[in-house]
Amino acid sequence: MSDPGSPQTQNGSVDRELQANITNLVSALGGPDLTLPTKAYVLGHDALMCLRDLKIWLRVVDEKRRLLDVARAISETSLVTQDLLEILSQWDQAEEEKEINGVQDEPGSAAAAASAKAFRIALGCLELLVPLTWPIKLDSESTDSQFYHAPALNQVYLRYKDAVLSHYSNRIFRAVIRLCLPALQSEPGKRSSRDEGILKLAVYFIRNILCINLKDARTIVAEDISRSFEISVLAKQSVLDFIVMIASGGGDLFVNQNAAIMECVYYLLYGLKIHQVLDVTADFKVSASVKAHQDLKDLLVSEKAIKRSVQRKMPSRHNRFGTMLSVSTADNDRLTVSGQPALLDSEATLGNLDSVKKWKKCQRVDVTNTQQWDIDIMLSEESRQSLKQFVNDFLESAYNPLFISIRKVLEREMGEYSKTLLQEHEVQFLYLAAWFLRAERARNVVLNDKHSQDRTPDMDFSMVAGTLNQNMFIIIMHAMRTSFENKEWHIVYAAMLCFKEVIYTVNDMEAKGVEEMREMAENIKSRLFYEEYSLDLLSKIPKTAHARDISYLNLAVELTHIVLKTLERYSTDKNAIYIGAKRRRQRQKKKRQNQSEEDGVIPDDGVQESDSEVEREKAAKKVVERKFNFQVFESKFLSEETLNSYIKYLGNYKELNKTQLMYAIKFFHRIFARRKLHYFFYRLDLMKLFSEIVGTGSSSSSQLLLSIDRETRTEITNFVRYYVHKLIPALEKTPSLFVEILFQKSQSDFFYFEHGFDKPAPEPRTAKAKPGLVFADDAFAAELENKFAIVVAALIDDEKGDLVEWVIDALNQVYQRRASWIQLSAATPEAGDSPLPPDERKFFLTRSSLLLDRDTN
Structure with missing residues (x-):
């Protein structure tokens, strides 16, 4: 060779x-x-x-x-x-x-x-x-x-x-x-390395076949290896039962196959929606035969609206003759528009010219992230039934063992280069955890509909309890924070998806769960939103979402909606919420510098600390609790970047359903109507977007408003009317706003538009003098002796009797010094000229200052 x-x-x-x-x-x-x-x-x-x-x-x-x-x-x-x-x-x-x-x-x-x-x-x-x-x-x-x-x-x-x-x-x-049968028949502790190797080979072979990408097919017919055909073959050959069996023994019976089994489940369920597998609709309503007719009815209504908008521009039998309109521009260019409608309406003519213009902004392609989340996969009824049985069996017997074992590995290897789990395994873990949390909520809806017709029984979420604890929340937030800092957006997406499903599950536990689940839900909420850096991260996510793809943007908007809604309700129900925040490092740094200067050591910022010092510093960090203010947290979302994300999100209104449309409208209402930040929304691109959505007049109503339900249509129309109602007086009051709507505005600009003058500079902080003692009964405290009696009694009531004893000892010392000085001055007439002893004033001032310091502390 x-x-x-x-x-x-x-x-x-x-x-x-x-x-x-x-x-x-x-x-x-x-x-x-x-x-x-x-x-x-x-x-x-x-x-x-x-x-x-x-x-x-x-x-x-x-x-x-x-x-x-x-x-x-x-x-x-x-x-x-x-x-x-x-x-x-x-x-x-x-x-x-x-x-x-x-x-x-x-x-x-x-x-x-x-x-x-x-x-x-x-x-x-x-x-x-x-x-x-x-x-x-x-x-x-x-x-x-x-x-x-x-x-x-x-x-x-x-x-x-x-x-x-x-x-x-x-x-x-x-x-x-x-x-694998000989290896499975042996006891877990007595399996040989050969048996473990055979099990791993079998699981890896299934993983390899499942992960082969069908999108790369060029010469093979897609139906031959479609997802439905694949699931049917796996179900007939008992592969799905084999996966459930191996996963149910994760961490106990099978240790070396956990990551590969998780990959098998991931490639099996990747891209599938819950309503495609279970007997529910997309909004978790039990599907029935009536629902099929309702879907057909909605499609017919949408088709009718499209036909109505198209017929408005279709030529009639009287204007079928060819017409061409040519417009000469100032630079001797010629623009041509065909069709007789161009002769009737000049605005339509210009609109027709604009519609044929095409300009695409250069987009940067991220070659490192080829993950596609929103894909459409069709399932046959046979494969759907097989997958439904697999999901039910997996939740009942395999979910907790498998995900608890993998979660423990992630805890051990968090922040380090893993030898057993790769970065892709972390993404799969978060994605599958979110998928099965959503599936469990859908299963509860189906079970409650079957077992109860008159009342809604309490739901049980014990099947997914393995991913509803503090360790899981730490993994989610750590993955979200580190990947957001490193700009690994596919990990951020998976972490956001998992965090969103956790919040939805906790809300269902609190609203529909048993009494034990409700108490657990309240405890989970206090842990979810306890860390201050987690809240700051949640407010940063929508600021960068406008630069990502549409799937990431949709998830960021939905996550922002559920976080704000949940936190607002939680802060309203509770009298006070406290969050943990790191203590300010400035004082600690200054203290270390002063200490090093006293020891004669010059600190060098360029030299890194040793590992022992770093560990000691980490252990010395303390977390202080601060009272949570929802208004302050909500203000973190008031930025131009966040508004850009929502405008881009609403710009895809033709592809959004009514629930997704309300996410944007409710956020606009929260900031524009409730927070009264009107000038924040006075932007030309937002005005143009509202004009496209609502339309101008009933004769040319928007296709969107004709295809959604009446309630959502009313909400959108009312907000746009309120927006215009506030915009017109603002333009009359501030004519310069006609120019300002073309540009971004800062916080100082908002204050100027609201009040008519610039925001004054904050006054420098000065140390406030401590108020003196105030006696309630001035008549009784008129005499000096009574004042001393009141002060002494107050100190004794506050359990500060040691201060009183110290003052008595200090006064006795002063008295003895003065008495000895008097005796000395009587014996030596030269010393009689001094009004006080040589060291008495210094001694008295020093001791009195110590007394004041101890009293204030």
């Missing part, structure tokens, strides 16, 4: 000698016997050695040298699509016939040896299938060979998946699961 580092290999082509060796091994493995009527597959004489040689080739060349030459050479053969699959299916069929006939091989017999050899051959096939279907991920450290072969192998993977799912025997996954 040629050296893989040769020039020929570097150019991307596979070495001919390598290709010949791989082809010879595949040919020696076996093939169909054309002399038999069934053309059954017959193994070669050294089939087991051929499988081992192929595995060695993959390990030595592709794995150790970071190449894909062997995988590319194998893709040119029929090893995966025919040989390996035939061997597995025939072995599984033979083992099944033995079970049906009750045949048991005696230990030490030739049949037992043949059976053991067949098992090793089938296991060798699985050992080859796993690396040959392993996902290819390219990064900065990938070699030229990997970059060259990856596109072709991704196409080959589609053929592999189609061959596995469409195999005529329908036994490929059953054979893989049968290979």
Whole structure:
């Protein structure tokens, strides 16, 4: 074989000698016997050695040298699509016939040896299938060979998946699961490393087949490997039950397969909506036959509105003759518009000219984030029923064990480079946690509708209790904060999605749960919104959402709506809410600098502290509790960036449903009507958007208002009317606003428009003098002796009798000094000229200042 580092290999082509060796091994493995009527597959004489040689080739060349030459050479053969699959299916069929006939091989017999050899051959096939279907991920450290072969192998993977799912025997996954039976029959603590390896191979093979991307299909018919077909095959071959079984033993019976099983569940449910799986609608109402007619009715109403808007511009039989209007501009350019309506309305003519103009802003493509969240996947009724049973079984037996075990791993490896979980596993964990929290809420709706017709029974959320604790909240906020700082937006999206579903679940627990769940919900709310940095992060998310894609923007707006609504209700129900905030570091830093100066050490900001000092500083940090003010928190959303996000969000009004429309209208009402920040919304782009949504006059009403329900239409129309009602007087009062609506405005501009003058500069803070003592009864306190009596009594009542005793001792010392000075002055007449003893004034002032300091403390 040629050296893989040769020039020929570097150019991307596979070495001919390598290709010949791989082809010879595949040919020696076996093939169909054309002399038999069934053309059954017959193994070669050294089939087991051929499988081992192929595995060695993959390990030595592709794995150790970071190449894909062997995988590319194998893709040119029929090893995966025919040989390996035939061997597995025939072995599984033979083992099944033995079970049906009750045949048991005696230990030490030739049949037992043949059976053991067949098992090793089938296991060798699985050992080859796993690396040959392993996902290819390219990064900065990938070699030229990997970059060259990856596109072709991704196409080959589609053929592999189609061959596995469409195999005529329908036994490929059953054979893989049968290979795991000896390992499953042994006790968890007594499993050998070989048994653990077989289980991991089986789970990884299922993961590899599920994660092959169908969007890359070019030559294969999409229906052949659609999600519905895939789920149907997995259900018929008991793969879904196998996944539930492995996941239910997560952390106890199965430890090394947790991450791979989570990947299987993720690729199985990715992109699916809850109402596609369970018997509910998108807004969690139990679906029924009446609902189908209601959906048809809504579609007919929407179609009627579209036809009405189109017919308004359609030509009649009297104006079918061609008409063309040409307009000459000042720079001798000529603009042409066709159609007779251009002759009747000049505004329509200009609008027609503007409609044909196309200008697209250059957008930066994020090549590191290829995740697509909002995708449409169609499911057949058979696959939907299979997936519904899988989701119910997973929630009842596997959700808590699997997610608790993975959560513990994330806790141990938080903030560090993980050896067991990758960054993509964190995204999958958050996404699946949100998906199943939403599914549990939908299941409760279905169960309550079936078991209760007259009343709404209490809901139970114990099936998802593993992700409703403080440790889970720490993981969510840590992922959201670190990914937001690092601009890893796909992780931010998953964390926002999980946090939103947690809030929805807690609200349902508080409103519809049992008494124990209600108490738990109140405790969860106090923990969710306790950290101040979490609240600050939630207010920063909508500021950057306008620069992201539409899926991220929709989720950010919905999260902002539910957070503001929940916090407002929670702060209203409670008399006082306290949040934890870090103590200001300025005083601590100044204190450390003063201490270092006293010790004679000059601090060096460029030198980092040692690990022990960092740990000591972290341990010394204290959290102070501050009273939560919802108005202050709400003010953090008052920024031009946040408003830009909402304007972009509402600009997609044709694709938004009535609930999503109300998210934007309620936010506008919160700021514009309730907070009275009118000038904040006086922007030309927002005015234009309202004009497009509402329309001008009943004859040209907007298509949106005709396609939504009356309540939502009334809310939107009323807000726009209120907006215009406030805008007209503002324009009359401040004519300069006609120019200001074209530009962004700062906080000082808002104050000027509201009051007519600039905001005064804040006065410098001065130390306030402490008020003196005030006696309630001036008549009684007229004498000095009574004042002393009142002060002494007050100190004793405040349990400060030690101060009184200290004053008495100090006065006795002063008295003794004065008496000794009098005696001394009588004995020495020269000292009589001094009115006070030499050190008495200094002593008295010093001790009195100490007395005042102790009293104030």
